[in-house]
Amino acid sequence: MLKDAAAIVGIAESPFAKRLEASEAELACQVIVAACRDAGIDPGAIDGMASFTLEGADEVEIARSVGAGDVRFFSRVPYGGGAAAGCVGQLAMAIATGACRVGVAWRARKRGSGGRPWAGAVQPGVPECWTRPFGLLRPVDEIAMLTRRYMHEYGATREHLANVALAARAHANRNPRALMHAKPLTREAYRAARWISEPLCLFDNCLETDGALACVLVPAERARDCPAPPVLVHAFAQGLPRQHQTMVNYFNDDPLEGPGWACARALYGASDLGPGDVDVAQLYDAFTPLVLLSLEAYGFCGRGEAGPFSEDGALERGGRLPVNTSGGSLSEAYVHGFNLLNEGVRQLRGTSCSQVAGARTCLVTSAEGVPTSALLLRRGER
């Protein structure tokens, strides 16, 4: 059984910046070693590795550099923003089955200084040829299309999207690591922002960041010996729903029921906990509407109700469901959502800059709109 068998016992991250000098491989090594230090574990004990298919440096490079031991389990998870929870979940499964005992997951990315992936396009492949030639070029265009339809069907407004952006910014303003730590955002500034892809404006988009993060997992019984309070992987699921089309989920019966719905069904099905037990949530937020869709997918409100749910500061510290308490991808750093994971761990350790008092359970999701993954994390006993 996966349930509560593995624990996250170490986390680490690089500084976040528009440009860092170190290479992605150097950053990856630095955060892996630092996460082991946080866990009180020598990197020579690492015998499990999981990362993104998009990761630049492979397992051999990383394992040699950090002086890992004999690695017995290694895996990669595809689909960019859909992968972070998947990396941790697959390590947790490997630990639960005895395939490894000290697993590291990481993501290192220079998206801030390394250029925009869509800008290098020369000729679209298949299936992008059905969308790109018409000018649907960027991830923001693809998600804006679903957002417009969502607003049309349910009466959601830009004010609801602003609720997501403002909550993230308020949390970032309390978090010294956040890129937007010193930059408050007002509702007036949101309303006045330039368009990127209508109905989405600048502040509906995540940041462009250089950064890296890692975490370390061990069997739950071993976690009691580690310095920090253990954070148990209570449940894990991935989701690739029927007739899904990555980023452009327009080609099926119900495009607004995205991968998060399939992932949530599997996640709660494997859990003792439900949405009502979640004290704080880290919901993938490359774009503000993904948070609204995820609130519905993971059962915090009914379908089409996320707009009203977001009102009255509901997503902020002290609200009914504090979301993305480090500032998330919108206002802390955009590293394919791995920072949401580390923030989930901090909440359950009690060390967040926007700490939810007594938080015992945290949901961490990866991207809505692509084949995705999610974790229910639980504070363990010492």
Added chain:
Amino acid sequence: MSDGPLLPPPEASHAGFWEGARRGELRMPRCTACTRRWFPPRPLCPHCREAEWSWVPVSGRGTLWSFVIAHPPLLPWYAARAPYNVIVVALAEDPTLRLVGNLVRPLQGAGGGLEPVPAGEIEIGSPVRVVFEPLSETVHLPRWVPA
């Protein structure tokens, strides 16, 4: 970086679509065995898993399902035309069959040609009809006009 529009790749299994476009026909994959349609094209019929299918014309009519207005930064050819609309059309034959395209209208005055419909005049649910705009000898891109 490309200076022109992004054109579809030479993909053998799509040839029937572009052949239809050059003749002014919008075609969709249809299963030879169960006669159901799907899009985008894939090797098997997702309904009955048969591998035999062909590109069969549809009416070219539909309704506007959603739209965006793209603003820079964009690739150069697209940036020169921004802000521009991109739409999704639900086909009349089966509203769960959808295509991405652009909403255009005939240019005012003589000479023909097409111009984009401005943002303020685009409405979800409005009826549209396919037209084809030659971008090269082989690629006639489907666009949509108010019907």
